[in-house]
Amino acid sequence: MLTLFAFLTALALLITVHEYGHYRMAVACGVKVLRFSIGFGKTLWRWQPQGSPTEFVIAVLPLGGYVRMLDGRESPVEEGEKHLAFDTKPLLSRAAIVAAGPAANLLLAVLLYAIVNWSGTQMPAAVLASPEPESLAARAGLLGQERVLSVAVDGRSWEAVDSFEMLRWTLTRNALDQQDVRLLVQGEGHGTGREILLRLSSLNHRDVDAELLRQIGLNGPFTLPLIGDLIAGHAAERAGLQKGDMVRQVGSTPIIDGQQLRRVVRNSLQEGKGVAADWTVLRAGQPLTLVVVPEARDEGDVRVARIGAMVGAAPELVAVRYGPLDGLWRGAQRTWEVSSLTLSMIGKMLVGQASLKNLSGPVTVADYAGKSANMGLTQYLLFLALISVSLGVLNLLPLPILDGGHLMYYLWEGVTRRAVSELWMVRLQRVGGATLALMTCVALYNDIVRLFD
Numbered sequence: 001m002l003t004l005f006a007f008l009t010a011l012a013l014l015i016t017v018h019e020y021g022h023y024r025m026a027v028a029c030g031v032k033v034l035r036f037s038i039g040f041g042k043t044l045w046r047w048q049p050q051g052s053p054t055e056f057v058i059a060v061l062p063l064g065g066y067v068r069m070l071d072g073r074e075s076p077v078e079e080g081e082k083h084l085a086f087d088t089k090p091l092l093s094r095a096a097i098v099a100a101g102p103a104a105n106l107l108l109a110v111l112l113y114a115i116v117n118w119s120g121t122q123m124p125a126a127v128l129a130s131p132e133p134e135s136l137a138a139r140a141g142l143l144g145q146e147r148v149l150s151v152a153v154d155g156r157s158w159e160a161v162d163s164f165e166m167l168r169w170t171l172t173r174n175a176l177d178q179q180d181v182r183l184l185v186q187g188e189g190h191g192t193g194r195e196i197l198l199r200l201s202s203l204n205h206r207d208v209d210a211e212l213l214r215q216i217g218l219n220g221p222f223t224l225p226l227i228g229d230l231i232a233g234h235a236a237e238r239a240g241l242q243k244g245d246m247v248r249q250v251g252s253t254p255i256i257d258g259q260q261l262r263r264v265v266r267n268s269l270q271e272g273k274g275v276a277a278d279w280t281v282l283r284a285g286q287p288l289t290l291v292v293v294p295e296a297r298d299e300g301d302v303r304v305a306r307i308g309a310m311v312g313a314a315p316e317l318v319a320v321r322y323g324p325l326d327g328l329w330r331g332a333q334r335t336w337e338v339s340s341l342t343l344s345m346i347g348k349m350l351v352g353q354a355s356l357k358n359l360s361g362p363v364t365v366a367d368y369a370g371k372s373a374n375m376g377l378t379q380y381l382l383f384l385a386l387i388s389v390s391l392g393v394l395n396l397l398p399l400p401i402l403d404g405g406h407l408m409y410y411l412w413e414g415v416t417r418r419a420v421s422e423l424w425m426v427r428l429q430r431v432g433g434a435t436l437a438l439m440t441c442v443a444l445y446n447d448i449v450r451l452f453d
Contacts, residue, residue: 003370010369010384011062012038014105014391019065021104022097023054029093032070032084040064069097095410098403105392106335112385113331120321121378123163124221127316128185129259135217136203140196144256145222146185149193154179162320164221171216173341175200176348221315223258227281234308235274239292241309242283249280250292258312268294268305275305338389346397357449400425400432 016038026033032053039059048055069086070077077085086094130144131137148167150158153174161167174181183196203215213219227245230237247255250268255261268275274294281288294305322330365387372383398408405428409420420428 002373003366006369006373006380007366008062010365010387013384014108014388015039015062015065017104017108017388018101018391018395019067021100021102022067025097025100026067026069026086029089029097030084031086031089031093031097032081033067034070035066035068037068038062038065040066091410091414095407098406098410099396102392102395102403105388105395106339109335109338109385109388109392110328110331112381112388113334114328115331116378116381116385117320117322117327117330118324119378120319122317123165123320124315125318126161126164126167127222128218129220129222130256131217132214132219132263135215136198136200137217140198142185142196142217144260146187148183148185150184152182152184158184163318164315168213168218169337171198171200171218172212173337175203175212175216176341176344178203220259223312223315225255225258225261225311226313228310228313230310231308234306235293235295236307236309239279239290239307241279241281241290241292241307244283245288246282247279248282248287249278251277262311265294265307265311266304269296269303272296272303335385335389338386339393342390342393399435400428401436402432405432 019036019038023033023036034053035055035057037057037059039057039062041059041061043057043059045058046055070081070084071086072082073087082088086097089097126148128137128142128144128146128148131142148161150160151167151170152158153170161170171181178201180201181198183198184193185196186193198216200216203212225247227236227241227243227247229243230241247261249255250261250264253264255264268277274296276291276293279290279292281290292307294307296303297306321327368383369380372379395402396404396407398404400408409425413419
């Protein structure tokens with residue numbers, strides 16, 4: 001129920017903001033707006049303010065919306081109202097009205113990111129877990145427990161890192177752009193900083209997924225290797241482990257952090273069965289050795305080992321909060337970065353440099369809506385900002401049937417001094433409709449695969 005409510009709320013908000021952008025710009029340009037509708041189909045609610053020509057409507061199918069303006073191409077316009085018709089307005093006015101919808105979504109994203117920046121949030125500190133073996137981070141000399149102070153991309157100026165999420169975003173974005181990144185890190189004792197080069201340009205990964213982060217080697221913040229809640233009757237309880245035990249060694253492997261311990265447990269298999277090992281733990285400050293035999297389980301197509309206990313403590317948290325101007329600027333900066341990444345991924349998918357698996361449909365969006373809402377208001381606001389950017393950018397694509405397609409028509413009109421003919425417009429609309437339908441089918445297919453994977 002939470003997932004459905006969060007999804008419908010997000011859909012209603014983003015559609016309303018998008019259509020309101022069209023509406024307000026139309027009114028500002030002197031165009032008569034006949035209807036402002038959220039949804040399609042049968043009308044559920046209708047309201048028309050006294051003295052206003054606009055009818056505001058909420059319809060039964062909340063999968064879109066529209067603003068119907070007075071337009072001589074759609075129906076006859078009385079002589080006295082021709083100056084109020086959309087098609088009689090100057091080219092720049094028509095272009096501004098069309099662009100205002102996507103622009104409203106992008107401005108909403110700036111505001112949502114700014115609200116999160118102003119209100120502040122607790123985020124994992126940029127302290128690194130032990131890297132994946134043979135990953136870029138491991139080859140660069142990172143061991144774990146290093147604190148990242150700042151980051152620089154391809155020789156640019158250094159930028160302070162305020163949280164692990166900021167670091168992960170920077171690495172993901174530059175890995176997709178195949179740009180090397182330099183990190184300034186401090187060791188466990190917060191001594192002198194040293195510089196680390198991550199050669200992200202050497203990666204050849206086409207998807208934004210967990211595998212990309214594993215190749216980089218920094219897919220989680222540092223956590224203490226503590227044992228948490230145990231499941232009765234499973235391997236951890238049978239071995240005598242207790243909640244609060246600090247794991248120091250498994251077999252001959254020294255344990256640095258919770259992520260490494262999870263990796264060691266997961267791989268404790270031989271011929272499909274769990275392998276017994278001596279675990280050295282600290283309990284109330286005293287060392288203790290226990291024999292733990294993990295249990296083998298099938299997770300999809302992969303067989304892994306489990307011990308039936310929570311592994312790893314919560315990461316160190318830092319309060320991240322910005323002032324009014326800095327928070328707004330960072331909101332605009334994040335909106336620009338997400339927009340650029342979205343366009344870059346679309347371009348790479350078109351030329352085959354990125355997988356079509358990166359396309360997501362309504363099922364995935366609804367799933368993320370529910371998960372983010374369950375995590376709290378801050379995460380839900382970040383989800384709304386991300387989807388708002390995606391909606392704004394996608395609508396600006398030069399694809400007939402979208403706002404960007406209409407802007408493409410106006411660009412042609414501005415260059416040639418003549419409008420696109422009706423015949424060509426019909427043809428282009430068919431191509432645009434077919435392309436959009438194909439993209440929707442691919443996105444839904446990806447949704448179904450993710451759902452059953």
